[in-house]
Amino acid sequence: MLIHTCCAPCALPIIEYLLNQKQNKDIVLYFYNPNIYPKQECIKRLEQVKKISEIYNLKLIIDEYEHDKWLEYLKKSLLHSLESYPENDKRCLSCFAFRLDKTVEFAKENDFKEFATTLSINRFKDTKFINNYGFKIAKQNNLKYITFDLDPFQAYQKEQELIKKHNLYSQKYCGCEFSMK
Numbered sequence: 001m002l003i004h005t006c007c008a009p010c011a012l013p014i015i016e017y018l019l020n021q022k023q024n025k026d027i028v029l030y031f032y033n034p035n036i037y038p039k040q041e042c043i044k045r046l047e048q049v050k051k052i053s054e055i056y057n058l059k060l061i062i063d064e065y066e067h068d069k070w071l072e073y074l075k076k077s078l079l080h081s082l083e084s085y086p087e088n089d090k091r092c093l094s095c096f097a098f099r100l101d102k103t104v105e106f107a108k109e110n111d112f113k114e115f116a117t118t119l120s121i122n123r124f125k126d127t128k129f130i131n132n133y134g135f136k137i138a139k140q141n142n143l144k145y146i147t148f149d150l151d152p153f154q155a156y157q158k159e160q161e162l163i164k165k166h167n168l169y170s171q172k173y174c175g176c177e178f179s180m181k
């Protein structure tokens with residue numbers, strides 16, 4: 001299973017869940033988050049994902065940092081200036097779609113049958129949109145989209161506990177330049 005990994009904190013409860021279910025054999029973490037700004041912040045978050053991939057002995061694939069491509073996609077998808085949208089509004093939905101589309105593209109090119117995203121359990125995100133979109137593109141591409149039977153609030157508590165345990169960096173803003181304030 002290819003798991004699009006937005007950051008280490010969000011991946012932790014999912015990895016633990018899969019380990020408890022004894023489903024850890026074929027997990028591959030996929031880091032593709034060109035939304036994160038500046039690049040230094042993206043590198044910082046990636047370092048944390050590398051750390052957990054080592055802790056849990058999971059394969060990690062790192063894709064390109066295409067921030068300009070991400071910006072262009074959002075500008076084409078939206079009517080108004082990107083900074084005018086509040087968090088969890090249309091800008092974010094396009095941002096989720098962009099990263100999920102790329103995950104599917106990678107999954108298909110590399111013969112994965114299933115994919116998931118750590119965004120799917122984030123209590124701060126529109127998980128209804130994320131999961132509906134995941135199921136939709138999975139169907140279109142003959143893949144299986146996986147969701148996790150985790151309560152977002154309990155997952156968040158678990159995440160906080162594991163961040164402390166593994167001494168991980170936990171970001172203070174979602175990712176893009178528009179979310180920094």
Ligand code: SF4
Nearest residue numbers: 092095174175176179
């Ligand atoms: S606030 Fe977060 S989800 Fe929304 S566009 Fe920015 S990085 Fe993407």
